[in-house]
Amino acid sequence: MVRYERLGRVELNVTELKRSRDFYVNVVGLQPLADNADGSVSFRCGSDDCTVVLHESPVPGFRSMALALESDAEFDVLKRQLGEHRVAYDELDAAECAQRGLARAWRIAEPSMHAAIEFYRPRSAQPPAEFVPTVAKIQRLGHVVFGTPQYRESIAFMQRVLEFLPSDDIDGIIAFMRPPPSPYHHGVGVGRGPHHGLHHVNFMVSEIDDLGMALNRFKRHDVPVVFGPGRHPASNSIFLYFLDPDGLTLEYSFGMEEFHEFTPRMARTLPPLPLSIDSWGGVRDPRMSATGLVQPYEVGVGWQRRVEAQA
Numbered sequence: 001m002v003r004y005e006r007l008g009r010v011e012l013n014v015t016e017l018k019r020s021r022d023f024y025v026n027v028v029g030l031q032p033l034a035d036n037a038d039g040s041v042s043f044r045c046g047s048d049d050c051t052v053v054l055h056e057s058p059v060p061g062f063r064s065m066a067l068a069l070e071s072d073a074e075f076d077v078l079k080r081q082l083g084e085h086r087v088a089y090d091e092l093d094a095a096e097c098a099q100r101g102l103a104r105a106w107r108i109a110e111p112s113m114h115a116a117i118e119f120y121r122p123r124s125a126q127p128p129a130e131f132v133p134t135v136a137k138i139q140r141l142g143h144v145v146f147g148t149p150q151y152r153e154s155i156a157f158m159q160r161v162l163e164f165l166p167s168d169d170i171d172g173i174i175a176f177m178r179p180p181p182s183p184y185h186h187g188v189g190v191g192r193g194p195h196h197g198l199h200h201v202n203f204m205v206s207e208i209d210d211l212g213m214a215l216n217r218f219k220r221h222d223v224p225v226v227f228g229p230g231r232h233p234a235s236n237s238i239f240l241y242f243l244d245p246d247g248l249t250l251e252y253s254f255g256m257e258e259f260h261e262f263t264p265r266m267a268r269t270l271p272p273l274p275l276s277i278d279s280w281g282g283v284r285d286p287r288m289s290a291t292g293l294v295q296p297y298e299v300g301v302g303w304q305r306r307v308e309a310q311a
Helices: 017-028 074-084 094-100 151-160 209-220
Strands: 004-014 031-035 041-044 051-056 061-069 102-109 116-122 138-148 165-170 174-178 188-192 197-205 225-231 238-243 249-254 268-270
Touching: 004 017, 004 138, 004 197, 017 031, 017 041, 017 051, 061 074, 061 138, 061 197, 074 102, 074 116, 094 102, 138 151, 151 174, 151 188, 209 225, 209 238, 209 249
Parallel strands: 004 051, 061 116, 138 188, 165 268, 197 249
Antiparallel strands: 004 061, 031 041, 041 051, 102 116, 138 197, 165 174, 174 188, 225 238, 238 249
């Protein structure tokens, strides 16, 4: 089984880079890291060596996610898995790896959504520079959740090929998975949606006060809150969903069930009811997860400029 270290990076497309840079620093609480040669900007996200990268694009949404592997040997395990399932991959060249501080990295396209997923090892064993919390005590990138009409096909790929472990699902609505041996309830999710899109990106915070203070900060900055605060019965997390300037859905969450590596509980299927999503009885704003498309990636070619029309 492929062994992962963490969800290390998420890259997003935004329509106005300066506006989004200010938002992710001053409202979300990320720490500026670098202006990159390709025009993108990078931010440190918590103390767990996680990064968010923003790219300017006419269409907002998902560009890529990257998972750190536990050791160099995991590339051999991953290669066998990809080969058995006839999944092609690109190996990032030395220049791109150097720009990102990586020793080695591969990139695939998830076959249903054509979402870019990367696997890497960092260049240095030295600990990253200290993350200094500002408006929120962010610990790490928590998870990425996709929406797609090819819901079951995407779940099957992630579980059979990438060997993510199922934690729970809400029947016919959304499935939660964890890249082993991560203890956290989910690092990736796939929900049923009308198009291949970004459902949300999660930031895990260290104190429940971070959610309360965020509510007041969002009011001051006219940031739409689209769900919460509430509690997810599957993961036991307390959540708060809000929109970035392009309407992409972000989440703060506090607390999450952790699985034992060797004796985890069995995955559950929860009924498709509102209380399976929020035990506090909250109602989602229809703007939640309505914006943000996956920019398709093709191995050997790169990211396609064309994306499907927003539904």
